[in-house]
Amino acid sequence: MRPLIGTSWKMHFTATEAAAYLDALRPLVAGLTDRDLFVLPPFPAIFVARDRLAGSNVAWGAQDVHPDDWGAHTGDVSAPMLADLGCTYLEVGHSERRRYHGETPDLIAAKVGAVLRWGMTPILCVGEAERRGPEAALATVVPDLEHCLELVPAGSIAAVVIAYEPVWAIGEHATPAAPDEIRAVHQGLHAWLDRRGPTGAEVRVIYGGSVEESIAPLVLGQPGVDGLFVGRRALDPVAFAAIARVPVPDPADGPFGTAVS
Numbered sequence: 001m002r003p004l005i006g007t008s009w010k011m012h013f014t015a016t017e018a019a020a021y022l023d024a025l026r027p028l029v030a031g032l033t034d035r036d037l038f039v040l041p042p043f044p045a046i047f048v049a050r051d052r053l054a055g056s057n058v059a060w061g062a063q064d065v066h067p068d069d070w071g072a073h074t075g076d077v078s079a080p081m082l083a084d085l086g087c088t089y090l091e092v093g094h095s096e097r098r099r100y101h102g103e104t105p106d107l108i109a110a111k112v113g114a115v116l117r118w119g120m121t122p123i124l125c126v127g128e129a130e131r132r133g134p135e136a137a138l139a140t141v142v143p144d145l146e147h148c149l150e151l152v153p154a155g156s157i158a159a160v161v162i163a164y165e166p167v168w169a170i171g172e173h174a175t176p177a178a179p180d181e182i183r184a185v186h187q188g189l190h191a192w193l194d195r196r197g198p199t200g201a202e203v204r205v206i207y208g209g210s211v212e213e214s215i216a217p218l219v220l221g222q223p224g225v226d227g228l229f230v231g232r233r234a235l236d237p238v239a240f241a242a243i244a245r246v247p248v249p250d251p252a253d254g255p256f257g258t259a260v261s
């Protein structure tokens with residue numbers, strides 16, 4: 001599977017700042033052809049990404065979407081609007097949306113449906129609130145996934161990306177999950193996806209939560225980790241480029257870094 005490495009800027013950068021960021025990033029990652037890259041700016045800067053990244057190896061998208069296509073939804077943005085801006089990836093169900101906007105699995109499922117209807121790729125974020133080990137994590141995350149993916153027919157599951165983002169590992173003062181924890185959860189998610197439908201084996205499961213340069217190779221080297229989703233550290237385009245350039249492990253070499261936890 002081609003690794004998928006990207007960032008959500010969350011609520012950072014004006015449109016003007018976005019232009020400067022993307023102009024800095026583009027040459028730093030040019031020529032990376034063995035992986036997929038993306039940036040998710042805030043809504044007002046998406047048109048800048050379209051203009052600055054067109055024809056490059058970096059895709060763009062959005063951090064949220066309304067499940068309806070049109071209507072009286074003040075302040076909301078719909079999938080057709082984002083498709084028109086050339087978005088490839090739409091993030092859905094991030095823990096900050098769940099916590100601060102009360103998003104429920106029903107709403108998230110409807111958003112996933114809208115993204116797929118408009119031919120884009122949902123990046124569905126899931127993760128447990130407290131650190132109680134991989135088994136407990138899977139016991140929370142799998143039922144949530146079942147709910148959030150309930151509108152996705154078994155044969156279409158490959159069109160979805162899952163982002164495993166333990167809530168306790170996200171944000172200021174947090175630390176990333178240990179590589180062996182990440183591996184165990186990702187392998188559990190892949191096992192569930194394999195059972196979910198004929199194309200479940202094609203679903204990429206990427207890791208997010210305090211990713212930075214020093215741990216990126218180790219995390220990406222874990223079996224079952226198909227990419228990285230970067231927050232704070234990627235607010236510096238040089239740091240994001242360094243993470244984006246991380247060596248892609250060759251499965252023939254076996255897992256590396258498993259001794260470190």
Ligand code: PGA
Pocket residue numbers: 008165169170171172174208209210211229230231232233
């Ligand atoms: P962080 O954010 O890298 O700043 O921890 C990750 C995320 O929320 O996706």
